[in-house]
Amino acid sequence: MSISVLITDDQELVRAGFRVLIESATDLRVVGEAGDGATAVAAAASSRPDVILMDIRMPRLDGIEATRRILAACPGSRVIMLTTFGADEYVYRALRAGASGFLLKDLPPADLLNAIRVVAGGDALLAPAVTRRLIEEFASRPEPRSLDGLTEREREILGLIAQGLSNTEITQRLYLSMGTVKTHIGRLLTKLDARDRAQLVIAAYDAGLARRR
Numbered sequence: 001m002s003i004s005v006l007i008t009d010d011q012e013l014v015r016a017g018f019r020v021l022i023e024s025a026t027d028l029r030v031v032g033e034a035g036d037g038a039t040a041v042a043a044a045a046s047s048r049p050d051v052i053l054m055d056i057r058m059p060r061l062d063g064i065e066a067t068r069r070i071l072a073a074c075p076g077s078r079v080i081m082l083t084t085f086g087a088d089e090y091v092y093r094a095l096r097a098g099a100s101g102f103l104l105k106d107l108p109p110a111d112l113l114n115a116i117r118v119v120a121g122g123d124a125l126l127a128p129a130v131t132r133r134l135i136e137e138f139a140s141r142p143e144p145r146s147l148d149g150l151t152e153r154e155r156e157i158l159g160l161i162a163q164g165l166s167n168t169e170i171t172q173r174l175y176l177s178m179g180t181v182k183t184h185i186g187r188l189l190t191k192l193d194a195r196d197r198a199q200l201v202i203a204a205y206d207a208g209l210a211r212r213r
Helices: 012-023 037-047 063-073 091-096 109-120 129-137 152-162 167-174 178-191 197-206
Strands: 003-008 028-034 051-055 078-083 101-104
Touching: 003 012, 003 037, 003 109, 012 028, 012 109, 028 037, 028 109, 037 051, 037 063, 051 063, 051 109, 063 078, 063 091, 078 109, 091 197, 101 109, 152 167, 152 178, 152 197, 167 178, 178 197
Parallel strands: 003 028, 003 051, 051 078, 078 101
Antiparallel strands: none
16 A cells, blocks of 8 residues: 655745655655645645655745644644754754654655655654754753653653664663563553654653753
8 A cells, every 4th residue: 555645845846856756656656735834734634645745934834833733633644844954943843743753855865755654654753863963952941741650661761762762772772672662662652642753752852851962
């Protein structure tokens, strides 16, 4: 079954380039385009895409508010935020709004296709160094959140997720099996009412468990 993608960007040339790239992959298909945030909200409501490529800076309605509205109406969709800026001040707000990742538009084509697949599979784009750097940069004033319901092991794993460690790296760091780590992460997602790893990172910063370096 193919992964459906909605492309949102205020530049028609950018949208056209993304469409050609995505349609070159046999497991992906474009179900629509939008040139502004308001149109993106309407398009998402009608097409219910698996993944939405969302530009942050757009007319009528910016990508952050569009993401918030789309995910409220279509909780099954996933959003990848896109920007041409390597230090966009809106990144932390975008992840808080529910986005599952953040990418620069100049990334290699193969990486974009892989990002769509990763996000569609329920994971988040936290591995790229730029994502970790931006989360840390703009999370210095988090909103308070309690972690009282977590066990010490769950707190430990949450802290490692916030540092950008993969499941494999966590198993190696804590000498746990992959199954045990996945079980703990599943419990974290439930207890913290998080959509994915990106939301777990937000929770860690909100609670002061992770700080800028």
